[in-house]
Amino acid sequence: MSKILEGLKYSESHEWVKAEGDIAVVGVSDxxxxxxxxxxxxxxxxxxxxxxxxxxxxALESVKASSDLISPVSGTVVEVNADLEDAPEKVNEDAFGNWIIKVKMSDPSELDALLDAAAYKALIGE
Amino acid sequence: MSEEITQALQQTCLYQEHLALGAKMSPFAGFMMPIQYSSITQEHLAVRQKVGMFDVSHMGEIFVEGPQAEEFVNWIFTNEIRGFQGGKVLYGMMCYPEGGVVDDLLVYREFEPEHFLLVVNAANIDKDFAWIREKVKGFNCTVRNESPDWGQIAVQGPEAEKTVMEVLGYKEAANLGFYEYCNVEYKGKRLILSRTGYTGEDGFELYTTPENTVEIWKRLLAAGVEPCGLGCRDTLRFEAGLPLYGDELSADISPVMAGLGMFCKYDKDFIGKEALLDQKAGNVAKKLVGIEIEDKAIPRAGYPVELEDGTEVGVVTTGYHSISLDKSICFALVNKDCSALDTPLWVRIRKKTFPGKVVKKRFYQTNYKK
Structure with missing residues (x-):
């Protein structure tokens, strides 16, 4: 059973977002x-x-397949987690502890269209 | 819905064992098969470093017997089976007259005269058997598809011999060279103990009844042998430079294009010989190559291969970030004039192209028993 963090927003394509002011921290779910x-x-x-x-x-690549990363919000990338270039396995170890990009949002109201933890939990059937 | 999805998927005799182990299951070649149990990387490394086992019961077993069995098999098979003894196994292809491949397969020469076992790819069993039945007309021999009656486990890795000898008690294993087999018994039923595999490591393939297969699987599991799924079967065979039918061999990709000409013997007659000789003489547009790229980005099947100026010269057939070598490598079918070793080529991965060069297809130094 995978972990779901309360207080985050989720996309249907399995990214998570943590809003810090007008900055969105984006990663992928467990x-x-x-x-x-x-x-x-x-x-x-x-x-x-x-x-x-x-x-x-x-994109994320596993041994077997490539999977696109879909942005849950619009804006400008202000930081990327360069640690993942050398240690991509960190995403497996802790998907919530290892963000992928930080985006300066152009329209923070887009967050409202995303799922909360309960709705995401329902989406993945857990 | 596609026809593929609406057709009922078959299960191997080990299906319940896979479920019990919590394997990720996926359709493959008409069967519901385990892709991985723990992780592809862990299973891959178990085979490279110790020993792993695969359910390969989906493979097809076709028997050819009768006074003209040798003559017939030699007519449909690219490799030369005359002069090789009972207990030997040969790799080769069945080809169409145009040179494309019906299937790649193993031919086992049995110890009885004029008895052969053909082991074919699961996805091709029906097509192969139809082909064989059509071609056997006029030959005095019988052909039987016994695929559902046989289970098969591949035990692969540097500790495979020790495992087969100590866990299953088959001392005969020590005497088999690579591509040799012997008949033993398990619970009074025939077991074909074959020193063959599809991983680049030493190993054995054990063919026996479905009931025996389940029992042997459980014994190997209890002895600590790592269960391995089709995910690492593909990464292992790929690193070892071994083709997969459908990717590197097909009705459109001949053995000559795939660089497997050494498994075609031209001092005999066989279906496809004329076309292959013509290709061998240079009349071929594409060649299969290995490409290594200078980045961690992963070339996947279907990605374009280009020259520096963006001209497309080929397509990736299989690609991975190699687990054993920590390099991004692929097989690609490219224009013949781009196939020489060290030719600079670029692979388009999503929006970017990555520079690389042609390298030998056997990326990994194989460790077969001499």
Whole structure:
């Protein structure tokens, strides 16, 4: 059974978002990392890249497959977790403790369209 | 819904064992098969470093017997079976007259004269058996598809011999060279103990009844042998430079294109010989190569292979970030003039292209029993 953190927002494509003012910290859920298996590569965007809610901003690769990362919010990338370039397995070890990008949101109201922990729990059937 | 999904999936005799182990299950070749139990990486390393076991009961077993069995098998099979003895196993292909591949397979020469066992890919059992039945017309021999009657476990890794000898008590294992087999018994039923595999390591494949297969699986599991799924079967065979039918061999990819010409013997007649000789003489557009790229990004099947200027010259057939070598490598089918070793090639991975070069397809130094 995968872990779900209260107080975070979730997308249907299994990203989590933690809002800190107008900055959105984005990662993938524990359910997502479990489904993928051993993650071997994280394809990160660059700082200053524009991202759009619902659109791909990078990818996670497991041994077997590649899975797009979908941005839950729109805005500008202000930081990427470069640690993951050398240690992508950290996402498996702690999906909530290892964020992927931080986005300066252009429209924080987009957060309202995301799922809360209870709704996400229902989505993944746990 | 596609026809593939609506067709009922078959289960191997070990299906319940996979469920009991909590395997991730997925459809493969018409069977519901285990992809992984713990993790692909852990299972992969168990086979490279110690010993692992695979359920390969989905593979097909077709028997050919009769006065003209040798003549017939040699006609449909690219490799030369005359002059090899009972107890030997040979790898090769069945080809179409145009040179494309019906299937790649193992031929076992049995100890009785004019008896052969053909072990074929699960996805191709029906197609192969139909092909064989069609081609056998006019030959004095019988063909039987016994696939449902056989279970099969592959025990692979540097400790495979020790495992087969100590856990199962088959001292005969020590006397088998690579691509040799012997007949033993388990609970009074035939067990084919074959020193073969699909991992690049030493190992054995054990063919016996479904009931015996389940019992042997449980004994190996109790002895600590790592259960391994199809996920690492693919990463292991790929590193060892072994083709997978459907990816590196197909009706459109001949043995010559795939670099497997050494398994075709031209001093005999066989179906497809003329076409393959023509390709061998240079009349072939594409070649299968290995490519290593200078990044951790992973080339996947279907990704384009390009020249520096963006001209597309081929396509990836299988690719991984290699677990044993920590490199991103792939097989790709490319234009023949781009297939020489060290040719610089670029692989397009999502929005970017990554530089690489042509390398030998056997990425990993195999450890077969001499």
């Amino acid at each position: 359910f997502a990392q479990e489904e993928m298996g051993d993650i071997t590569y994280v394809d990160l965007p660059e700082v200053d890249d524009e991202v759009t809610a619902g659109e791909e901003f990078g």
